[in-house]
Amino acid sequence: MRIAIVSRIYRPEPSAASSFLGAVADEATSRGHDVTVVTVRPPAGLAADNPVESVRMLPVLRDRSGYVKGYLQYLSFDVPLFFRLLVLRRPDVVLMEPPPTTGLVVRMACALRRIPYVYDAADVWSDAAEQATGSKTVIRVLRAMERFAMQGARSLVTISQGVMDRVRAMGVDRPMTVTGFGADTTSFLSPSETTAPTDRVFLYAGTYSPWHGADAAIDAFTKFSRSHPGYRLRFIGNGSERELLERRTRELGVESTVDFVETVPSEELLPELHHAVATIATLRPGTGYEYAFTTKAYSSMAAGCPVIFAGPGPTATFLDRANGAVRAGVVCDYDADAIAEAMVVLADAPLSAGQRQALAAWTAEEHSLAAVAARVVDVVQAAATDSDRRS
Missing domain, CATH: 3.40.50.2000 (Glycogen Phosphorylase B;)
Structure with a gap:
């Protein structure tokens, strides 16, 4: 037809x-x-x-x-x-x-x-x-x-x-x-990797609009950096809140450790996901949009990169269920302290190469x-x- x-x-x-x-x-x-x-x-x-x-x-x-x-x-x-x-x-x-x-x-x-x-x-x-x-x-x-x-x-x-x-x-x-x-599960972490290629980077990859509330990630990163200096928070994508987020980094004095990168093709995003400690996804409560699913979690997991999700809705349920099979990430409240604690958990005990492989394979099979x-x-x-x- x-x-x-x-x-x-x-x-x-x-x-x-x-x-x-x-x-x-x-x-x-x-x-x-x-x-x-x-x-x-x-x-x-x-x-x-x-x-x-x-x-x-x-x-x-x-x-x-x-x-x-x-x-x-x-x-x-x-x-x-x-x-x-x-x-x-x-x-x-x-x-x-x-x-x-x-x-x-x-x-x-x-x-x-x-x-x-x-x-x-x-x-x-x-x-x-x-x-x-x-x-x-x-x-x-x-x-x-x-x-x-x-x-x-x-x-x-x-x-x-x-x-x-x-x-x-x-x-x-x-x-x-x-x-x-x-998620596009045709490209994964190379099976030849014997050690997890983790950079000291947390990623926020995708759209950052008012209902996402990505400013909470900047507040959390500021708190996290006090005990874990030397890390970077990198935004890759676009959204109507770009100016607000950039202003927030200046207000908190972390503008030198927070990057804003325009949307890149998936083949360029993949190495970033392979090397990041984790991605961060947020959904602001009380917007009437709590039923939404933050689809960026799929792409992150397909690349073997764990996800920190903060907020209400089906993404939290999805990650909780995934954590029953593999180490998929951390679910927490939409709160700067809670997000910072989740960052500490994954920075202090990052996924091994084997765990990243298992996460990518599980996502490929299921989603x-x-x-x-x-x-x-x-x-x-x-x-x-x-x-x-x-x-």
Whole structure:
């Protein structure tokens, strides 16, 4: 069948969504399907390696940091997308990635052409937006748009039961499947390593937005450094809190030991994960976003790097369960003292090479991106087949 994937971000641009959608495209083409991806031109300096799928790239506005993030940037993709979908060779089904503005466009274009679509509800954008704006009008409009886009889908896929419950609470009653959200487990710590290659570095790799509350990691690192000088805290990624975090390091006098690095491709991030003591993931309580899963934990564990998770939600449950099988990291309260204590635990007793290997192997077996992609393609195929029966 012909499958179209619609997303404002796709490989080679590094992100969790890019890896996920790329894996879905790989799985679909391996089953003999014809896959077309409608996305944006990647930033300068990034080029895709001869993909099997057909990739149609649209010009797009980017923000100052180079990302397609913000209302104008989204619209610069969504408006031409509407017309591109109207003239695209008719697919049997469309898989779409939010934001809700893209969902609105996909629903309208697919309705005109009577094409079923599958909505990837990895997140609830209107809940996240409550942390970025105090405008109730903006939130109401965004929530209505998001509900409209979800409700028009033939099926939805999501990463966790928590997101599914939240979507149901919004009044969306379409068929929905929890597929999980795996990690790219194709690259691991080399089996030839006889000693754990640990640098004196803690990593925060990924997005740092208001609901993440990454400033707690800086407060914790300041406390930790008093008893463990010589370590560094490294942020690799992007987020709306960049200036706030940089200001916090200056206020605490640790700016010389905290690094901020732009998002890098996964092949460049992997050595950082291999050599770090641990990664840090946070989720601020009381935001109404406690059901969210911090997917950066998957990538860290896939590289054999333990995770310090601070906050509520399903990530804590996941890590607790993983710790029953391997040494996956430390779960603690969202509190600077608690995070600092977790850093001490892993700095004083870092994982051995064997423990890192075991962690990577367990993650590969239990939570590979390929396995998740296969479940998503099953849903996409079913949506197209169901549409054929109805027509």
